[in-house]
Amino acid sequence: xxxxxxxxxxxxxxxxxxxxxxxxxxxxxxxxxxxxxxxxxxxxxxxxxxxxxxxxxxxxxxxxxxxxxxxxxxxxxxxxxxxxxxxxxxxxxxxxxxxxxxxxxxxxxxxxxxxxxxxxxxxxxxxxxxxxxxxxxxxxxxxxxxxxxxxxxxxxxxxxxxxxxxxxxxxxxxxxxxxxxxxxxxxxxxxxxxxxxxxxxxxxxxxxxxxxxxxxxxxxxxxxxxxxxxxxxxxxxxxxxxxxxxxxxxxxxxxx
Amino acid sequence: xxxxxxxxxxxxxxxxxxxxxxxxxxxxxxxxxxxxxxxxxxxxxxxxxxxxxxxxxxxxxxxxxxxxxxxxxxxxxxxxxxxxxxxxxxxxxxxxxxxxxxxxxxxxxxxxxxxxxxxxxxxxxxxxxxxxxxxxxxxxxxxxxxxxxxxxxxxxxxxxxxxxxxxxxxxxxxxxxxxxxxxxxxxxxxxxxxxxxxxxxxxxxxxxxxxxxxxxxxxxxxxxxxxxxxxxxxxxxxxxxxxxxxxxxxxxxxxxxxxxxxxxxxxxxxxxxxxxxxxxxxxxxxxxxxxxxxxxxxxxxxxxxxxxxxxxxxxxxxxxxxxxxxxxxxxxxxxxxxxxxxxxxxxxxxxxxxxxxxxxxxxxxxxxxxxxxxxxxxxxxxxxxxxxxxxxxxxxxxxxxxxxxxxxxxxxxxxxxxxxxxxxxxxxxxxxxxxxxxxxxxxxxxxxxxxxxxxxxxxxxxxxxxxxxxxxxxxxxxxxxxxxxxxxxxxxxxxxxxxxxxxxxxxxxxxxxxxxxxxxxxxxxxxxxxxxxxxxxxxxxxxxxxxxxxxxxxxxxxxxxxxxxxxxxxxxxxxxxxxxxxxxxxxxxxxxxxxxxxxxxxxxxxxxxxxxxxxxxxxxxxxxxx
Numbered sequence: 071x072x073x074x075x076x077x078x079x080x081x082x083x084x085x086x087x088x089x090x091x092x093x094x095x096x097x098x099x100x101x102x103x104x105x106x107x108x109x110x111x112x113x114x115x116x117x118x119x120x121x122x123x124x125x126x127x128x129x130x131x132x133x134x135x136x137x138x139x140x141x142x143x144x145x146x147x148x149x150x151x152x153x154x155x156x157x158x159x160x161x162x163x164x165x166x167x168x169x170x171x172x173x174x175x176x177x178x179x180x181x182x183x184x185x186x187x188x189x190x191x192x193x194x195x196x197x198x199x200x201x202x203x204x205x206x207x208x209x210x211x212x213x214x215x216x217x218x219x220x221x222x223x224x225x226x227x228x229x230x231x232x233x234x235x236x237x238x239x240x241x242x243x244x245x246x247x248x249x250x251x252x253x254x255x256x257x258x259x260x261x262x263x264x265x266x267x268x269x270x271x272x273x274x275x276x277x278x279x280x281x282x283x284x285x286x287x288x289x290x291x292x293x294x295x296x297x298x299x300x301x302x303x304x305x306x307x308x309x310x311x312x313x314x315x316x317x318x319x320x321x322x323x324x325x326x
Numbered sequence: 327x328x329x330x331x332x333x334x335x336x337x338x339x340x341x342x343x344x345x346x347x348x349x350x351x352x353x354x355x356x357x358x359x360x361x362x363x364x365x366x367x368x369x370x371x372x373x374x375x376x377x378x379x380x381x382x383x384x385x386x387x388x389x390x391x392x393x394x395x396x397x398x399x400x401x402x403x404x405x406x407x408x409x410x411x412x413x414x415x416x417x418x419x420x421x422x423x424x425x426x427x428x429x430x431x432x433x434x435x436x437x438x439x440x441x442x443x444x445x446x447x448x449x450x451x452x453x454x455x456x457x458x459x460x461x462x463x464x465x466x467x468x469x470x471x472x473x474x475x476x477x478x479x480x481x482x483x484x485x486x487x488x489x490x491x492x493x494x495x496x497x498x499x500x501x502x503x504x505x506x507x508x509x510x511x512x513x514x515x516x517x518x519x520x521x522x523x524x525x526x527x528x529x530x531x532x533x534x535x536x537x538x539x540x541x542x543x544x545x546x547x548x549x550x551x552x553x554x555x556x557x558x559x560x561x562x563x564x565x566x567x568x569x570x571x572x573x574x575x576x577x578x579x580x581x582x583x584x585x586x587x588x589x590x591x592x593x594x595x596x597x598x599x600x601x602x603x604x605x606x607x608x609x610x611x612x613x614x615x616x617x618x619x620x621x622x623x624x625x626x627x628x629x630x631x632x633x634x635x636x637x638x639x640x641x642x643x644x645x646x647x648x649x650x651x652x653x654x655x656x657x658x659x660x661x662x663x664x665x666x667x668x669x670x671x672x673x674x675x676x677x678x679x680x681x682x683x684x685x686x687x688x689x690x691x692x693x694x695x696x697x698x699x700x701x702x703x704x705x706x707x708x709x710x711x712x713x714x715x716x717x718x719x720x721x722x723x724x725x726x727x728x729x730x731x732x733x734x735x736x737x738x739x740x741x742x743x744x745x746x747x748x749x750x751x752x753x754x755x756x757x758x759x760x761x762x763x764x765x766x767x768x769x770x771x772x773x774x775x776x777x778x779x780x781x782x783x784x785x786x787x788x789x790x791x792x793x794x795x796x797x798x799x800x801x802x803x804x805x806x807x808x809x810x811x812x813x814x815x816x817x818x819x820x821x822x823x824x825x826x827x828x829x830x831x832x833x834x835x836x837x838x839x840x841x842x843x844x845x846x847x848x849x850x851x852x853x854x855x856x857x858x859x860x861x862x863x864x865x866x867x868x869x870x871x872x873x874x875x876x877x878x879x880x881x882x883x884x885x886x887x888x889x890x891x892x893x894x895x896x897x898x899x900x901x902x903x904x905x906x907x908x909x910x911x912x913x914x915x916x917x918x919x920x921x922x923x924x925x926x927x928x929x930x931x932x933x934x935x936x937x938x939x940x941x942x943x944x945x946x947x948x949x950x951x952x
Contacts, residue, residue, distance in 0.1 A: 098931065
C-alpha cells in the first residue's frame, strides 16, 4: 500500500516536471531545422547531509541518516528525502522516519514550495509500525543564511504533524565549519503507535564541527541534546525510555 | 609545441609589404624572414600559437591530447593548437574562412567584434545551423574594420576547452600611432574538469569554487580595523541578503590554470624586444569566466585602442580587462632588462604571467599578490538601498570600509536608481540632496562628477531623453571596480575612453530600451529582466536604421560583460562627440550603463553576457533588426 503511494507520487511529480520542458523558444525568425542557440538540461544532485553514528548517554547507539536528492530545472524539481535510523543491537530492521517524494517549485528567490507523499516504517521488514502520509513543505534560506525546512504531514489515518528544521554554517576557516542545527516536532493529535503525543513532541539541538577534506566530503564530529515534552514524554516513560538525552555523533556529509 | 600542425605559407612579397604597412614607419630591423609566427624577432608579430594569413584561411577543429600547464589535457584545437592560431586579415579584403569540423559534435566559430553579414556571424541557431561533424562551412565576408579581435566557438561550452584564438586585422590606412614591434597576449582560463561538470557544480552547489569565503577571523580583523558597530552592521546587511561579499568570481583559481598565449605562469612565455623600441601589445581576454588586471611593473602602458577601436591615448599603470574585451597598449622599455607581464584575476585567486625581455630565458620578479576584496555597498544596488539611511552610509565610510573608498556620486546615484522599489519616485533634486548629505561622510566623493551631472541634467533632448553621449546617473565610469584601491596606481577606467575621431552617426537617440541584468545566485540562474532565454517568447526588436539607447541596469552582485553581435555599442561615458565604441560592455554590480546603437545590421543577432556559464544559465537574448 505504501509502495503504491510512492508510485502515485512519483508519477504525479514527473508529470508536473514534464510541463516546463515545453518551454517557449525565443521566437525570432530562424529555420525550423536550426538547433536552439541555448539548450537547457535538467540537473540533479544528492546531498547526504548527515550520515552519522550516534552515541547517546542514555538510549541505544544508532546509525542515523538524513539525505535529500533532487532532479529537475531552475523552477520545477522532484525531491526524494529521507531521514531514519538503525538502532544498534535491538534486533530490528532500520526504520524510515520519513521517506518522501516531493514535487518542488521555486516560488521566491530563496524558497521552494513542496508537496508529495511519504512513508514511515521499516526499511525492508515489518518490524516497525507503518503509515503513509501526504506532505506539504517549505524549504529555503532565511535571511542571515539559515537553511530551513518546514513540513506539515497528514497521515492516512488523518493525524496531523509538523516538523521545523534549521541549520547554519559558520566558516571558521575555508575548510573548517561549525554547524548548529535544530529540529522541532509538533503534532495535532496523539498517535500512540508511533510514540507521538499531542502538542510539542520534542526539541533537538545539535552542533557539528566539520572539516572538508574534499569539496564534496566533510567528515564531522558533533554533539546533540534532545528532550521530549508533554504526552510524547509520557509515552516514552511508559515504555521505559529516556525523555531527555544527549550524545556524541561522528559522521560525514556528502555531496554527490 | 609551437608550429605543430600549422599550415605554413611561404612569405610572399605581398605579405612583406603588408608587414611594412602594419609597422607604420617602424624599424626595418623588425622585418625578419621566415614565417611571422616562428621568428621571435618577427616581422611585426610574435605569437606562440602560429599564425594564419588571410584572405583565405582553412581551419580544422579537432579534440586532441596536448599538454597544458604541464599535464595531459584534451583541449579542442584549431589547426593543431589550443588556443588556436593567430588569424591575420587585412581591412578591405574579402575574407574566406573555411572551418572544418573534425569533432564528434557540432561546432561553430564566431568572429568576435566583427561587423559582418548575419549569416556569417557563427552563432548556431541564430546565424546558421552550426557546423555538423565532418562538414566544412565557408565564412565569406568583406573586412570593413581593423584592429585587435578574437574568435571562439559559440557552441555549448566548447569555448572553455580552448576553442578560441586571436584575430588581427591590419589597417588599410596608417593607424594613429606608431610602433616597432607587436605582440599578441591572449588570456584564457583552462580547467581539467569537464566544462559540463563545472556548470553542474555551479548549479547544484553554491560557492563550489570559492576558497576565499569570509571566516570568523575576517570578522575579528574587521572589528579591529573598523570597530564592532560598523563591522556588525556591514556583515548583518550581507547576511540578511543571504549573499557573500566575497562572490567576486564564480569559477576560480581552485580549478583554473590561467594561461597567457596558452602557457601557464611557470612556463614563462617570453615576448622579445630591443631596448628603445616601442611595442604594441594586443591584449585579448579570451577567458570563459575570468576578469584580469594587467600591469607590467616598471613600464607605463599607453592604451591606444579598446575593443579594436582607436582611442585617445591614455597612459596607465594597470588596466582591468573584462571577459571578451580587447585593449591595445604601447610600451617603450628603455632598458635592456626583463619585465613581468602580470595579469591577476579580479578575485585574486590566481594570475597569468609572461615576460617581456630582450633575450630568451630571462625573468623579472613577480609583483606581490593582492588579497581578495569584499564587495561594499556599491554592489548592493537594488537589494540594500530602500531601507538604508544616510547615517549608516556615512558611518560606514567613516569606518573606512575598503569597498567604499572610491565611492563617488555616481555610485550613490546608482544605488538610488537601481532601487526601483524604494527610490523610483526620487527626483533629481532629491538625488542631489543625497549627494550633499553623503558628502560629509564621504571625503573621497568626486565633486567633479556631481557638477558634471548637474550640467548634464540641463541637456535633456526635445524628446525628454538625455542628450547623446551623456553618462547615465548611476554609472560608475570613474571606478575601475572591485579589488582596485583607488589612488594606488593609475588604473584605466571607462571614463578614460574617448574615440580617436568621432564616429559617423551623431544622431540623438530616438528611444531608450532598458534591460535589467538579473540573477539568482542561490540557483545560479542568470537572466535579462528576470527571464532566462528559455522563458522568453520573442526576440528584442531594433527597428532597422534606428538610433537607440540601450540602458543596462545591473541588479546583481556580479560584473557582467555584455556583448552585442553585429553592431557597435557606443559607450555613453560623457565625452560628447568622442563617444567610444565597444563590442563588449562591462557592467559593474549595481551600475547603470548606457550605449547608443545604430541599428544598421538587418537580421538576427546574439546578445548575451560573455561569462560562459552565465550565458549557459540563461543570460542570452536574440536581437532582431527589421
